Amino acid sequence: MQNVKVLKAIIIMLAIALIAVAYKFTKGSVAPSNDTRIAVVLSKDERNLILKEMRNFLISVQGVSEAISNNDMHQVAKLSTEAGMKAEENAPGALLAKIPLEMKKLGFDTRQKFDQISADATTLKDPLHSRKQLDALMKNCIACHASYQLVEAK
Template sequence: MSAHECVEKDGGINRGGLKVKVKAASEYYWCSIRLTFPGYLLWSLVSDECGNNYFRERCMRSVCSVVVVLLLFVTGGLIYKFLVQGSVEEASDGRAAIQLTHSEKDLVLTEMRSFLQSVQAITVGLSSDDMDAVALNARTVGMAAQQGVPVSLMGKLPLEFKRLGVDTHKKFDLLALNAEQLGDSMATLKELSVLMQNCVACHEVYRLDAVLQE
């Protein structure tokens, strides 16, 4: 008996659930099919009497829908891990310990030391009212200095850490611009004070642990 004949004996398809009366070897039995993903998936795989294209198509649509949902879920998890959470564990001192390789930790610390060196050079420039030196040293750690950070490292850094880093680079660029255009050492000193709050906030919340294999 074909699948369409099987369906026609019951007068069509009932979307809430289908009961098809099938005659075989002088006796009747009921073929009950629930039109849900588990029901017609199993039925389409094992049924010889009623395994027709209609239900197989319905099954494939549901399989595709489930696969799409799973892919979206996995993709969303990866995006959250890469952009927001990063590779972080709770440290013994209460801070968030960013889990890095030794070379990655060295790279981040090198950038932090360059911040400190620029701050020291800026204060020297301010003390002698040399605004050209202030602008020069501030610009060396502006946004241009961030271009060489590997993508693999960026994925391990939590979102707030990255936000603080980008904001600090931008503030150095703004400080350099204002030092050149305004030449006001007191205003620049105030800018530097605000900028340093980012450094304090970062070190209060985060630490770097070199625990991962290269």
């Protein structure tokens, strides 16, 4: 009887721990911000890493847009692949855990949209189609910037 009670207590404790981890993963490391957005609290290095990725995003968007204008579909595919999910391969797990689930979804969706642009540029080779895909992708940039800011932990 005693064993069953101990077992039950352990199961309950594990369940609580699991819920806590799931909650943390969903909510991320957030705090109220100095404006209407949600502040994501990161270490200095983590914040710098994301901001670097952001500047690369801008370089990618510019490059893909220019390649579309030049009707260089090979270059469209190459640059969008580089900005696709491949770029997340080395994303640190500890950093991912600090990012709210909704922000992660927007981030990964943006990467996947780059991959889709790349795939379609290779098969369809239609610049207008790629242009429309890039227009849609940039709405993700706008949506995320409207919702989140990055602050350094004190």
